[in-house]
Amino acid sequence: MMQHIDVLIAEDNLIDQKLLSAYLEEYDITHIIVDSGEEAIKILQSVTFKLLLFDISLPGIDGYQLTKVVKEEMKITTPVVAITAYSIDEAKDKCFASGMNACFSKPISKIELVGMLTQFLPKEKLTSAHSRDFEVIDLSYLKEISLGDVDYEMEITQ
Template sequence: MREQIDVLIVEDNLIDQKLIANYLGEYDFSFKIVSDGHEAQILLESHSFFLIMVDLMLPKIDGFELTKIIRQKLKLEIPIVAITAFNINEVKDKCFAAGMNGYFSKPIQKIELVGMLTQFLPKEKLKSGDQYAYEVIDLSYLKEVSLGDKEYEIEVIEKFIETIDQDLSELQQNFAEKRGEEIKMIAHRTLSTIYIVGLRSKLETSLRSLENMDVSEMGSRLNCIQAICNKAKAEAKHFIDSVKQK
């Protein structure tokens, strides 16, 4: 039976290896780091993974060639995420064409790394010693800037709940009154509100799409935004309660 490991990182830079290991070490899942594509290929023949992160510039077998081996020779559909020092706009099309599922750039930022984990790993894998695995919100950025200040975290989350309540109320009111321009202004403002709780990837497209819609077309999009925000508020309140109980 193939041994199951959660994440495979293929990275030859020792500093980046240590950085990724420190970030991943906060979570309750297993990972393996190898330095080149040949080591990765051998490991993939005997182990199963939920996610592969691969540097594009590897010795001997680069990230593109390794992806080709994984897809065509090993016949594996494991999500593959590129790690690159290149300008993203210069390589993203090539990444997708090679069979990759995502990418993030160097220098490696924790918020981007956790975003990829959230996107591709099963949710139950994302629990850590002090962080509940929320379905909607992602508090990685908040925890990074708070430097462990729990009072600050509570203050920010309480402000998020207050502000998003106001934004949602104004969106619905202006929709009822068919005031499209006001809706677009509020939607643009809401983009700033959602960033601190990691909702950008879930709501940015919907909020920006309102800028190009007639008010008569906005109903279903607003309902979707409302549903995600209501779930985010519930999770934010859970976070506050959990911090206060400690």
């Protein structure tokens, strides 16, 4: 029986692991963190995820190679989002060519991450356990009404 978890994070930097974990926990999003492409492949054999976040500079099998294995060999259709220390302009074309669905750069911004979650977990309603001003923030609805205006989305979510 396959276990279902929201997000798999393949990231070798401990600080980025902790940051991503804190952001996801705030919205009660289940996740597993691995620090290599090999570990990601192993866990993808027994766990189903809704979103995959891969650092493109993983040791051994990097994020690009990992995405190709996941998409082409394992035939997994789950969206893959790249995390990169490079500028988006430098990495974007290679990310899409390897089969990734999106990418964002470090330092990891909570707003950017929430935007990615909104885009790739559209049926999810993200709620913050630390913010009681809102009962529920339906980020998929916000994404729909913003018509792609990231500045508007950032302003509203803040």
